[in-house]
Amino acid sequence: MLLQNNRAMNLSDEARIAHFRHITRRHFLRDCTTGLGAAWLASQAGPVFGSAPSVARDMARPLAPFASHFPGKAKRVIFLHMAGAPSHLELFDYKPELHKFDGQTCPEKYLAGKRFAFIQGVPKLLGPRFPFAQHGNTGAWLSDRLPHFSKVVDDVCFVKSMHTDQFNHAPAQLAMHTGYSTLGYPSMGGWVTYGLGSANENLPGFIVLLSGGKTPDAGKSAWGSGFLPSVYQGVQCRSKGEPVLYLGNPDGVSRDLRRMSLDALNDINRQTHADAGDPETLTRISQYETAFNMQVSASEAFDIGKEPDDVRAAYGVKPGEESFANNCLLARRLAERGVRYIQLFHWGWDAHGATEKEALDGGFMQQCADVDQPMTALLTDLKQRGMLEDTLIVWGGEFGRTPMRENRGGVEMKWIGRDHNPGAFTIWMAGGGVKPGTFGESDDLGYEAVVDKVSVHDLKATMLHLLGFDHKRLTYPNQGLDQRVTNVTKPSKVVKRILA
């Protein structure tokens, strides 16, 4: 009787319970339409409340497209993370005042109560190392390190009042992508694919591409799924070797032979289903078919050799290499194919001055040259293809750099560099419903964000808004709380004034 009649059940309770349990496993859609099943979830000692995952996902099709809370202008995201944290003071945030104080001892008021990664005692202030000029109709300030980018500034929104509360790379990268400085929380790409699914089930919905020779400091945790099902973790793909792990058939298994083996496999699995009646078996059959399709579609998507010469030249790609340029071009190809969240990490921005490679007067200049052309080409390319409107590009590091010169171990260093600064940094965004221009300001030294401050949580709230989500309603229960990517313990807001 119970199993047939649930009309008397409070509908909101039913939905909530169904949500809760189906995220933990599967069958939501089927049960929901037939109105069965939820019954056995059964609340005896008090109904479940307050803690339903906000997206009722069927784990048999975990990446099926889902509607957002409201129509979003952005359909996908390309996040260009400059791992190691580039100096805003040498790229975007022009500080003539700092120039004046170059070489002078830092006043005590800037040091009291501060924690630094490496600066010890009383350091000296360091003026901008490169000349700045204004560009485009918007008059955006840029240093001379980004000549290509200077031509597209009119499509770009610079946020100069970014701040975070972490001053070490791994925790700050985690805060940037998961909202928390410790491990175990899902990353933004995971949340977005959990919320929206993917537009192409023959490719992973959340793809990560690395360049710069090393993984970001936070490692795979920066694209992990945390407490969300592991299917929402980012899939690290490579521009060199097999793009997706285990995509290619083993040596000695041709595509024909693979087809033959899958046909036999499916035939027997269908018998198994007839015998045992487990719907999971049917899902498995369809997942093997998807895998078979993915072998072609993913290989094709990652083949930048298919691009015309002029496109490749515009990005400056070299096929077969692991480079930021290759990854930018791949990002466009993946975006075209419906991948929801494309996360690039480019390592090597940590210009402390400890070595030539990590110095403003050394490796920093090469880093700038390595990203300038490809990121400009990506923006231009998307615009030409009419994709910039619904593709959100975000570019930035995990924090900024200090206006003081680093004095590691309390001594003057051979090379010039800056320490980590969580108080102020600049990111830029383009497309996906963002209004070009400049937003927010840091103080005269570029030390603290002071006008229209934007936290890393505000950034994610804004990104989610652009994708059509109220960040407070994209939740998942964990440790007694409805967790969200904007960190339940910190205030966060959508930065409405940068919306187009």
Place this chain on the structure above:
Amino acid sequence: MNFSAVGFYLPRLMSSTFRSVALSLALAASARAAVDFNRDVRPILNKHCTGCHGGVKQAGGISFVYREKALAEGKSGAVTIVPGKAEESEMILRVTSKDNDERMPPPEHGEGKPLSEAEVATLRQWIGEGAKWGEHWSFVKPLPQSVPPVKDAAWGRSELDRFVLAEIEGENLKPSREADRAQWLRRATFDLTGLPPTPEELATSTSEKATPEQVVDRLLASPHFGERWAAMWMDLARYADTQGYEKDNGREVWPWRDWVVRALNADMPFDQFTVKQLAGDLLPGATLDDRIATGFHRNTQTNTEGGTDDEEFRLAAVVDRVNTTWTVWQGTTFGCVQCHSHPYDAFKHEDYYRFLAMFNSTEDADLGDDFPRLSVPVDHAKSAEAEALDREIAKLRTQINDAAKPLFASEKWAPLKPEEVTGAKEAKFSIAENEVRVDGTVGNGTTYVMKLPATTELSALRLDILPRGDDPKQWPEYGAVVGHIWMEIEDPMKVAAAKVEAEKINAEQTGLSDEEKKKRPPLPTGIDRVEFVAVYADTLTGPFDPEESLKPGVAGGGAFPKLFGPRWLVFVPKESVKVPVGAALRLHLKHTVFDAETKGSILYRFKLATTTSAAWTALALSPERMDLRKRWSEARQKRDAIPSASTLVMAERPDDAKRETRLFLRGNFLAKDKVMEPGTPGIFPPLPPGKADRLAMAKWLVSTENPLTARVLVNRVWAELFGIGIVETLEDFGSTGLPPSHPALLDFLALRFQNEQRWSLKTLLRELVLSSTYRQDHRATTELHAKDPRNRLLTRGPRTRLAAEMVRDQALATAGILTDRIGGPSVMPPQPEGVWQVVYNGAKWETPQGEDRYRRALYTYWRRTSPYPSFMTFDASSREVCTARRVVTNTPLQALVTLNDPVYFEAARALAKRMKSAGANAEASIAWALRTVTSNDPKPDQIARLAKLHADALANYKADLSLAEKAAGDPETAALTLVASTILNLDDALTK
């Protein structure tokens, strides 16, 4: 048909949301029995009220989480609930108000609808009956359950089956028939050993000769039992072979993992298993094994990124230990209480820090070498000797140091004010009457040189290291360590004489090369060095020995990596010091270490004092001290001579070095509030009397008074077997989790486990896998699947996908290449190039060629920031934090792993070789492989279908010999390999 006498459980009739809602609607309209808070009222409060009037948000000063708050005045002055008087209760006035500004819940909240009449009636009746409160079901001790009566008394072998059958019969359904022996054997073998049955086991264990009881006893006695259940424990313990965070360097804690395997194989009762892992080091007469067991909570992460604050990440580890303890043993979401009181359950913010206090005084401090570590003899036979030596070494060292404590206390110290302090160029030294303060920049290797007054006389020098600030709430500060200390007497007469002497030597040795000059004895300087012979410290804690301050280049006394308050050291010279007339006395204090990976452990504020008492010299040179030191040094030599591996352990700081625990405002470790004393949450039973430490906490967890530990454990075991827990949210038994599907069964099992089964996991498992419930056939009609898709009613046997570890182990085992060896360091089986790519870390993934290539998944090297990719695809945890439940997914990437990962294709090749020798023709080979891999008797059409694949593949490979060569060699083996790979991918192969 009441199967429960316990008030907070519903009568059977209401074992569903539908029924409880329907029934309360029905009852509301008529006269009804007394209202039960948990059953009737809490759901209404949680649904409509606690969102704003809860543990965190207490709008209008009102909370419905705590009775005393609910019965108090709100900010408006009105009393929210007046027991016995519904109409005088503000609550009733507000929920029934017609005025939208007055009415609760407000129209703009949630659905904005007023409470239903039935809900209001329930609240009225409840208040009328005295507004009795009740704790959430899981926070109340389980009570004995009587076995329910059932219609089909013939079904069911054990009492637990009756609980299940009663539910099934309540739905007018019947259990499934018993599974055939092979199906049950596969399930039981995986569930007990993590491996599939071998062909031989299939043959003997399905024959009439072996009873199921005998089969189960054989499986429980297998050494692989411990491996299988350790795999589950690894997720809970967040075991990994690396430290985590940025560098994610390797660490050795596998001896702990092996301890778990041994303990499980020995069926160590779960209460002991608990106490040893949480507090083995505090057990009286703790053995080496007891200390190894404490590695459980050393599986927290260590952050060695340059510039991180060690205190921040020490605390992150402590917080993780608290949260993990609550998830693993209490199935309770305690983590949110770190920042504020629990939004729904009656845990207060303070409760968190009271509990944390018991974890807050261990020696580990986020140091790069994972201090403290324990040396574990490679040869187990040496354990007793090592254990005795460790005890001896610790005892002697304390004895040597503590001998000075009475003297220190009774001494009359005379303050010593240096006349001048120099050292760091960019630092400012201020010398006040009673202390030296240093501001500005002090480089990491700086030496302070202090000119002492000519009147100085001393037989002992006291150094007090002080925090820069005096407010304990701002402590700890960065550490302060005396790397090297020495004193010099500079007599101008002697210096002048030495100068003459030195010039003379130089004149005699003019022909020396620079190299030769370095080798000759140092030239006389005329400066006399005062020799210190002993250092005494207030307490012995941290990684360095205070006496090492007397040697150059080694860190010594002080506080490292953090200074938690004032510290003192006493340095005793060989003989009393008196400054000769006209000479100068200089004290040198060199800094040698840095913490937070980069920050010098600098003395920024300190004071000096002296005494001339001869007692210090006598003590330092006493034969007793000499003898103790000799024995100490001999014991250390003996211990060092025992070849050992190392593992991470918990170690408690001495009583005089306990860290103070303060409440963190909003969970922020930089915003400290009042001091918290150790204890357990108010709604739980208190700690046993005596010292409130980790040991007391561990014993409290497994005491019969604890309402949760046994329930949480049996539920976890149930979920491992049935795929879903009686409480589905294994990690949350609180009011935000899901309620149990079979509450009486859960309590029956929990009490039985605790009492009759005496916490024996093997006894519990034996009963479960032999039960009729477990032995049911897992095949079901599509109709039953549709009705009860997740088998919550248990009308059929469980059919679940293999866990990540089992997927690997099965492939290797059936292919005949699995290495049987138990334990040892983790290994690196093949993984694709380029996966292992890490920042600031030179470690390499080196795949062995020998048997270590084919170890069980349990032994695969687990790198937190780069976990083994194929396991992750099959829903394993990255082991960053405790994972109580893996959500099982079904994705195309999983298909790519088992089809294409070279590990699996290598297994397919090996399986093909076995197939060849197992059968005279393709059909026979295929039949053998199907049986070996799926544990089923193969059906003729399955064999025929795969034989067709074999024939087609063979034709292909014969036509393209180079393709066959790449696959496996000759066309026959290649074709069999493809068939083997197909079999390993069957749905029947990937499930149990």
